[in-house]
Amino acid sequence: KAGVTQTPRYLIKTRGQQVTLSCSPISGHRSVSWYQQTPGQGLQFLFEYFSETQRNKGNFPGRFSGRQFSNSRSEMNVSTLELGDSALYLCASSWTGANEKLFFGSGTQLSVL
Amino acid sequence: QKEVEQNSGPLSVPEGAIASLNCTYSDRGSQSFFWYRQYSGKSPELIMFIYSNGDKEDGRFTAQLNKASQYVSLLIRDSQPSDSATYLCAVNKAGGGNKLTFGTGTQLKVEL
Numbered sequence: 001k002a003g004v005t006q007t008p009r010y011l012i013k014t015r016g017q018q019v020t021l022s023c024s025p026i027s028g029h030r031s032v033s034w035y036q037q038t039p040g041q042g043l044q045f046l047f048e049y050f051s052e053t054q055r056n057k058g059n060f061p062g063r064f065s066g067r068q069f070s071n072s073r074s075e076m077n078v079s080t081l082e083l084g085d086s087a088l089y090l091c092a093s094s095w096t097g098a099n100e101k102l103f104f105g106s107g108t109q110l111s112v113l
Numbered sequence: 114q115k116e117v118e119q120n121s122g123p124l125s126v127p128e129g130a131i132a133s134l135n136c137t138y139s140d141r142g143s144q145s146f147f148w149y150r151q152y153s154g155k156s157p158e159l160i161m162f163i164y165s166n167g168d169k170e171d172g173r174f175t176a177q178l179n180k181a182s183q184y185v186s187l188l189i190r191d192s193q194p195s196d197s198a199t200y201l202c203a204v205n206k207a208g209g210g211n212k213l214t215f216g217t218g219t220q221l222k223v224e225l
Contacts, residue, residue: 042217
């Protein structure tokens with residue numbers, strides 16, 4: 001059974017640009033969560049989607065947005081990139097998203113220059 | 114005060130010893146507790162979860178939860194060099210979906 005797949009694996013962007021990251025959950029999983037990981041702040045919750053609806057949102061500015069499609073695949077978008085957005089962005093999926101085990105993808109390493 | 118606190122380490126233990134990793138949390142509404150292991154350059158991998166007070170054992174791993182003290186720990190028996198990694202404690206509130214709050218992790222080094 002395939003795991004959580006994130007693309008691309010690496011991205012280099014410049015300040016002011018926007019970026020879209022993609023996540024395909026494990027087959028059958030309907031909840032997709034996104035996390036940002038940095039050396040200083042650790043893992044921080046961005047948002048969670050379940051059945052195409054945003055169910056939870058973390059404390060990130062509106063430049064960070066996401067969506068989920070009917071096949072449970074999810075994308076997150078960051079507009080007007082800032083240097084501080086450089087991080088590893090991790091996607092995690094679970095069956096229904098109610099206090100369940102999360103399965104993480106390998107992440108997308110974003111560097112903003 | 115951080116919502117989930119862990120000692121960053123590194124925690125060094127000799128091979129074969131018991132490694133004890135600790136985590137405290139501030140929100141009494143927290144309902145479920147998870148331990149993830151993250152190797153350098155890899156994504157987090159769930160190794161234990163616990164919902165009720167007391168101990169939960171799975172192989173060489175034991176998770177301990179004390180909600181009154183807002184404390185959760187992970188014991189690793191017979192530590193192996195392959196256990197060397199960063200261990201992340203995460204908590205979730207009741208009705209919180211999958212909005213996990215993570216600690217910054219404890220780096221464990223198991224020495225030969």
